[in-house]
Amino acid sequence: MEWVIGYWQISIGRVYPTTEQLTRMYNTAAPCWHRHLTWLGYSRAYAKLFQSLQHSGVLAHLQDGSTICDCGIGTADFSLALAKTVSPKLHVTGVDISPEMLAKANQLLVRSGVDCQVCQSDVNRLPFDDNAFDLVLSAHMLEHLSNPRAGLQEMVRLLRPKAPIVLTVTRPGLLGWCIQWHWGNGCISPKEVTHLMAEAGLSDIRCYPFTFGLARWTSIACIGFKKS
Template identity: 60%
Template sequence: MEWTIGWWQISVQRVYPSNAQLSQTYNQAASWWHQHLQLLGYSHAYRELWRSLKNSNILPQNQDKVSICDCGIGTAAFSLAFAQIINPNAHITGVDISSEMLNKAHQKLSQVNVAHRICQSDLNALPFADHTFDAVICAHTLEHLPNPEQGLREIVRVLRPGAPLILVVTQSGLLGWLIQSYWGNRCFNQEELSKLIHEVGLTQLQFVPFTLGLARFTSIACIGFKR
């Protein structure tokens, strides 16, 4: 945004946290993050989202030991809900920029015997070969990227052809802006997210509403498939 006042031109440009700043912020939050999600109802909302996807038969069927990448795994709340509702035999690869979040994710997944590995990495440069995963799941991570299209293209790269991305982002609105003011993330509306997903080549896009808790007012969930 730019304004001209007399002989002065004033501009305002959005600045996102650096990787180091983001890592430090979430390292500090790791000790209380999982309980925070439970208290605010996100863990339950995640389970209901997976149940809705399961009941609608959107997800690929007849797969047992699928390979799942959770981008921005945090303390593994989204992965735990997936394992509980969809497939307890899945192998989860958890990626996060925060080492402390990864430690918590490892603890939580180990406690319920979910096969997994953890990987500290920037989402913009995933350390995996092309066409590695049967699905990618990603909750409240894309909005932290200065260039979300770049991050999405990297996700698409590691998906196998025909495989789904299940994506959750912070929704534009008053509550979204309050979250944004604290964490420094962006927010999306459905139109913006739809355009972005189509630009990176995902097809069969479907939005799946949250029906419970705070997530109903703060989050958008969708699923798209790699060509």
């Protein structure tokens, strides 16, 4: 955004938090994060999403021992909703830049009987082999990236051919912009998400609205499948 006033050119541009700033911010939030997501209805909204995906056949390929990578796992609310819906016998690998979030995620997953491991890493440089996972998840992480296209391509790299990725992002709107103001994330419209997913080599892309809690007004879920 630019203005020219007399002999002065004034511009305003989006500045994303650094990795260090995000790490400190989410380390601080970690002790209360799971409780807040529950209060705000996100945990139940995630469960309803996975129930819908299960009924539509998106998760039909998952079975006991299937491998899941949750990028930006936070306190594992997205993975916990998946495990409660499909099976607690999935193997979840959680990735996050915040060690405090990872510690809490590991605690909650183990308490729920989910086989898991956690890894502190930047999503742009994931330390896993190509085609390693049966499903990749990411809830409210993509919009924190200054280059979401690169982060999404790295997540797609991990997927086995024909396997799905489930993304949740903050969408534009008054509440989305309030979240953006506090947490420094962006807002991504369904059209932008589907375009990024297509560019990353995904097909059969679908968007699902949330039907419960604050997520109903702040978020959108998008599913895509890696081409064979």
